[in-house]
Amino acid sequence: MLAAPINPSDINRIEGVYPVRPPMPAVGGYEGVGEVHAIGSAVKGLSAGDWVIPSPPSSGTWQTYVVKEQTVWHKIDKRTPMEYAATVTVNPLSALRMLEDFVALKSGDTIVQNGATSIVGQCVIQLARLHGIHSINIIRDRAGSDEAKANLQQLGADEVFTESQLEVKNVRGLLGNIPEPVLGFNCVGGNAASLILKFLKQGGTMVTYGGMSKKPITVSTSAFIFKELTLKGFWLQRWMSSDKAEECRSMIDYLLGLCRDGKLKYEFEVAPFDDFHTALEKAMGKKGRQPKQVLKF
Structure with missing residues (x-):
């Protein structure tokens, strides 16, 4: 993993108040961006060094290494700024869907x-x-x-x-x-x-x-x-769980293209993973209003 944000829903999952809970014990984090480190012999279309995001999102992004099936990962353009790649799925995609769905x-x-x-x-x-x-x-x-x-x-x-x-x-x-x-x-x-x-x-x-x-x-x-x-x-997770994986990925590519072109930008703060305690306090509002916290691994 290269980077992953701390979203309110991540905190809710840890608190046990979110309606979807991963099997315990579990690693936090639901979205992020990673670099392919190694692939199995049956994997096609991905190579070491590619940038990927879990799409639809998948639990366990707050860790340095993740091993999951190829179907979890969506290859993205490496020209995308890392922080935007890490945060594109939950918030920007919610904005796009709400503007189009109702x-x-x-x-x-x-x-x-x-x-x-x-x-x-x-x-x-x-x-x-x-x-x-x-x-x-x-x-x-x-x-x-x-x-x-x-x-x-x-x-x-x-x-x-x-x-x-x-x-x-x-x-x-x-x-x-x-x-x-x-x-x-x-x-x-x-x-x-x-x-x-x-x-x-x-x-x-x-x-x-x-x-x-x-x-x-x-x-x-x-x-x-x-x-x-x-x-x-509107709940993004319900929308993404209704057989919309390909549609989700095409919209993510569209949003990342806007980010690369400077047509979509938003406020965030990058924190080293070693200092996740401070980032977590900020994300939970214990230090007043703060930008979105993005952990960099």
């Missing part, structure tokens, strides 16, 4: 999301812009929010609001010439999810793919009756 978006449409500073959020902004789709982005009120706004706008965000800025009766008045969103993404829950619902146009859809606040989603009766909103959930 509403038939077209150029000129608008999406709204909370958790916009996350890697999924950053990817949603850039992938949407590539297709002419506007994005409205909601972030938490915290120190450094002005800098966070500027960073997201640099990625292509049309509008970025802190939650407190949306404590108004008519959020539509904040949008100017941007159309009302037809699709929303929620990874926070609680009040942040309610703000998504306020923005959505009649007949709009909110997709929930996380619950960082650990607070439930509360929906007003009028949102269901008068706005006819639809609420759905």
Whole structure:
């Protein structure tokens, strides 16, 4: 293994609260990038020195050597920056699937999301812009929010609001010439999810793919009756387990191509594997908000 990230779902697996649990004892880590060290006599199409990622993702990437069947590994272009190869599957692929799977978006449409500073959020902004789709982005009120706004706008965000800025009766008045969103993404829950619902146009859809606040989603009766909103959930692992291995790999190649071309980028911090304790504390939020932690072996 060359590099692997620490994702919230990795931590949830270790805590025993994730709905899918590997057989014990187990090694952590679900995605990453490795270099082929040796191959069995029956292996075709791979050679020592090739770069590969587990696709669909596979448990046990937080270790220096992994031995698995050839079918687990997907060969990628070695020109890809290592950190992007290590992190492409879970977050960028989630962003791409959510943009394509729930509403038939077209150029000129608008999406709204909370958790916009996350890697999924950053990817949603850039992938949407590539297709002419506007994005409205909601972030938490915290120190450094002005800098966070500027960073997201640099990625292509049309509008970025802190939650407190949306404590108004008519959020539509904040949008100017941007159309009302037809699709929303929620990874926070609680009040942040309610703000998504306020923005959505009649007949709009909110997709929930996380619950960082650990607070439930509360929906007003009028949102269901008068706005006819639809609420759905997205779990990448379920999508990938439904016989979509080849489709998954072609999309990963597409996303890695965008990374190589500088059209898709996101924030991360590389940590040496020997210092995984610090990286883990950062990933668990014990040192305030931190970039995605990527372990380099």
